[in-house]
Amino acid sequence: MTALKRLMADWYRDLSEGEGPVVYLPVGGNVAELPRACGFRVFFPEVNALQCALRKVAGEFILRAEEQGYSPDVCGYVKSDMGLAASGGSGPFGTIPKPDILLCTTSGCSTTLKWFEALAGIHEAPLFVLDVPSVRDGAADPHALRYVVRQVEELASVLEKIGRRKPSRDRLAETLERSRQAEDLWMEILDSARAKPSPFDAFFEAVFFMAPITVLRGTPECVEYYRAAREEVRGRVAEPERRRIVVDGPPPWPHFRAFRDLFKRWGARCVASTYVRVGGDWDEGFRHDPSRPFESMAEFAARCYTNRSLPARRAILEREIRRFDADALVIHSVRSCRPYSVGQACLRVRDVPTLFLESDLADPRHFNEGEMRTRVDAFFEVAR
Amino acid sequence: MFVLGIDLGSRACHAVLADGEGRIAERSFLPAAADLHATARRALESFGLRRDEIQYVAATGFGRGQVRFRDLAITEITCHARAARALLPDASCVLDIGARNARAIRTCADGRTLGFRVGDRCAAGGGRLLERAARALDLPLDEIGPVSLRAQDPVAVSSVCAVLAESEIVRHVTDGRAVEDILMGLHLSVASRAAALVRQLGADGDVALTGGVARNAGMVAALERKLGLPVRTSPDSEYAGAIGAALLALKRLRILDHDPRVRLS
Ligand code: SF4
Numbered sequence: 222m223t224a225l226k227r228l229m230a231d232w233y234r235d236l237s238e239g240e241g242p243v244v245y246l247p248v249g250g251n252v253a254e255l256p257r258a259c260g261f262r263v264f265f266p267e268v269n270a271l272q273c274a275l276r277k278v279a280g281e282f283i284l285r286a287e288e289q290g291y292s293p294d295v296c297g298y299v300k301s302d303m304g305l306a307a308s309g310g311s312g313p314f315g316t317i318p319k320p321d322i323l324l325c326t327t328s329g330c331s332t333t334l335k336w337f338e339a340l341a342g343i344h345e346a347p348l349f350v351l352d353v354p355s356v357r358d359g360a361a362d363p364h365a366l367r368y369v370v371r372q373v374e375e376l377a378s379v380l381e382k383i384g385r386r387k388p389s390r391d392r393l394a395e396t397l398e399r400s401r402q403a404e405d406l407w408m409e410i411l412d413s414a415r416a417k418p419s420p421f422d423a424f425f426e427a428v429f430f431m432a433p434i435t436v437l438r439g440t441p442e443c444v445e446y447y448r449a450a451r452e453e454v455r456g457r458v459a460e461p462e463r464r465r466i467v468v469d470g471p472p473p474w475p476h477f478r479a480f481r482d483l484f485k486r487w488g489a490r491c492v493a494s495t496y497v498r499v500g501g502d503w504d505e506g507f508r509h510d511p512s513r514p515f516e517s518m519a520e521f522a523a524r525c526y527t528n529r530s531l532p533a534r535r536a537i538l539e540r541e542i543r544r545f546d547a548d549a550l551v552i553h554s555v556r557s558c559r560p561y562s563v564g565q566a567c568l569r570v571r572d573v574p575t576l577f578l579e580s581d582l583a584d585p586r587h588f589n590e591g592e593m594r595t596r597v598d599a600f601f602e603v604a605r
Numbered sequence: 606m607f608v609l610g611i612d613l614g615s616r617a618c619h620a621v622l623a624d625g626e627g628r629i630a631e632r633s634f635l636p637a638a639a640d641l642h643a644t645a646r647r648a649l650e651s652f653g654l655r656r657d658e659i660q661y662v663a664a665t666g667f668g669r670g671q672v673r674f675r676d677l678a679i680t681e682i683t684c685h686a687r688a689a690r691a692l693l694p695d696a697s698c699v700l701d702i703g704a705r706n707a708r709a710i711r712t713c714a715d716g717r718t719l720g721f722r723v724g725d726r727c728a729a730g731g732g733r734l735l736e737r738a739a740r741a742l743d744l745p746l747d748e749i750g751p752v753s754l755r756a757q758d759p760v761a762v763s764s765v766c767a768v769l770a771e772s773e774i775v776r777h778v779t780d781g782r783a784v785e786d787i788l789m790g791l792h793l794s795v796a797s798r799a800a801a802l803v804r805q806l807g808a809d810g811d812v813a814l815t816g817g818v819a820r821n822a823g824m825v826a827a828l829e830r831k832l833g834l835p836v837r838t839s840p841d842s843e844y845a846g847a848i849g850a851a852l853l854a855l856k857r858l859r860i861l862d863h864d865p866r867v868r869l870s
Binding site (some may be wrong): 285373577579591592596598599603 | 667723
């Protein structure tokens with residue numbers, strides 16, 4: 222088993238067999254460090270839905286949810302999770318524990334909030350909503366941050382009541398310091414794609430490499446994983462590349478291989494992508510900071526990718542194309558995820574050949590391989 | 606010397622034989638059967654030539670990967686772009702309405718692609734919808750265009766799906782609407798989806814219409830109305846995919862003659 226598979230398997234095992242209170246969190250802009258420091262086990266319904274999609278079981282769960290009345294237009298992650306709940310909550314990875322509390326941040330996506338409300342109802346557990354204002358074009362407004370910090374303080378006392386441990390200053394600082402270390406290492410790995418040819422694929426590989434920073438941020442295992450991964454990437458001999466692309470959007474998980482191979486055939490290497498930064502905007506310099514515990518968690522929550530305006534997102538794409546010296550942009554628009562896909566077609570960058578593709582991240586029915594291949598091939602034929 | 610361009614679509618197979626100057630020597634049309642490779646073979650046989658009498662074969666279309674005797678597979682987009690500039694040199698934008706969907710392509714003068722937009726996967730944006738309509742209204746496919754031109758008051762077709770559009774047809778028939786008004790409504794609905802693709806490319810000059818739908822005068826009228834731009838067709842519009850493939854085959858052959866090390870992909 223690879224180190225990554227082992228980490229993910231351990232995460233699932235600890236959830237189904239371990240002890241201690243459980244919190245459910247969204248991926249975008251979460252404050253995982255706080256519950257972690259209070260001894261909570263941390264679960265991410267989105268990551269679980271993603272795993273179901275990757276293992277090709279999401280399709281069944283989605284149908285199950287549609288039988289219950291969920292519309293074909295509702296996010297596939299949500300339906301996959303609702304279908305899973307309706308099937309007794311036991312998926313391919315064992316049984317997911319009931320939450321002691323659900324903690325939703327509003328900066329990632331408004332669908333997540335409704336999803337968490339539904340889960341709170343099913344599990345009859347309390348829901349804490351961390352309301353995070355939009356940061357629009359850049360640095361979070363100080364008033365907005367103060368507003369979030371106040372809520373994080375309130376959250377600390379709620380977690381203290383439900384959890385077993387008091388959130389001691391030291392333990393929180395330790396957790397944040399580990400987050401910071403993992404973030405530094407992860408950015409170093411992503412930066413290695415600036416080399417030509419790049420030894421690392423910042424999308425087709427990175428979407429897996431990002432798992433620990435998503436689910437284990439703040440743990441020693443997470444830091445260890447990235448330290449080892451950095452050494453492994455440093456030691457690589459890069460394979461030749463014919464095209465350097467930047468990718469915007471999540472992958473179509475149920476058809477990941479087929480999708481990847483469409484690009485591999487053309488020798489296209491992804492040198493930067495936005496999906497690997499949906500968790501946090503470390504590439505813009507953000508780091509968790511033990512000396513500003515609540516402030517840095519609040520800032521992390523606010524600076525999440527989908528909380529950005531479209532002009533800000535275009536600026537990020539332009540910057541990445543320049544910094545990584547890419548020659549094409551690929552936009553993969555997924556039907557499920559409106560916070561990601563609405564307006565995405567306008568993100569084409571002037572003078573950079575842009576390929577626009579559509580399918581889905583969870584629902585296998587929205588992927589048409591023949592159609593997709595024609596678009597990808599035609600795009601690369603142009604440049605031949 | 607001959608090169609063969611073969612366009613194996615989901616509904617039909619078009620093939621053309623071109624000489625060393627890129628002149629079309631012969632054309633062949635076959636309805637596509639379930640066995641795509643067999644269809645391609647029959648197209649080859651229809652020219653009365655053996656495979657080794659043809660210097661180069663380029664395949665395109667949905668079934669291009671099934672043409673096992675090909676030298677090269679090229680996407681429809683690249684082929685239609687190339688052919689349209691050969692057939693209708695003044696049009697800088699190509700609209701290819703196929704059976705399943707439509708694509709718009711902006712080209713430069715030598716037929717290379719500058720950018721393209723493909724319609725979504727639903728058949729409501731393609732010629733297949735018109736075929737189904739012809740069947741539902743009991744008309745030969747070739748007649749729906751001319752009939753639609755007589756429309757006084759086209760119906761509004763709003764469905765985003767070919768199957769639902771068919772049930773809309775039935776509703777209009779039972780409501781007693783005139784056949785020509787129903788047909789023009791359908792043409793306008795396909796045209797408005799295709800026009801959106803053209804507009805996304807920012808096209809402003811002549812638009813070349815390729816694919817089988819180009820024979821349909823009702824479609825040309827509907828497109829001009831939706832686009833506000835002149836829509837041009839050629840008697841060979843229907844063969845555009847195959848012609849583009851043949852021209853690109855010839856180009857590839859010339860490169861190979863110059864440099865035998867050029868790798869085929
Ligand atoms: S809409 Fe997007 S961000 Fe929201 S739950 Fe679905 S996949 Fe996640």
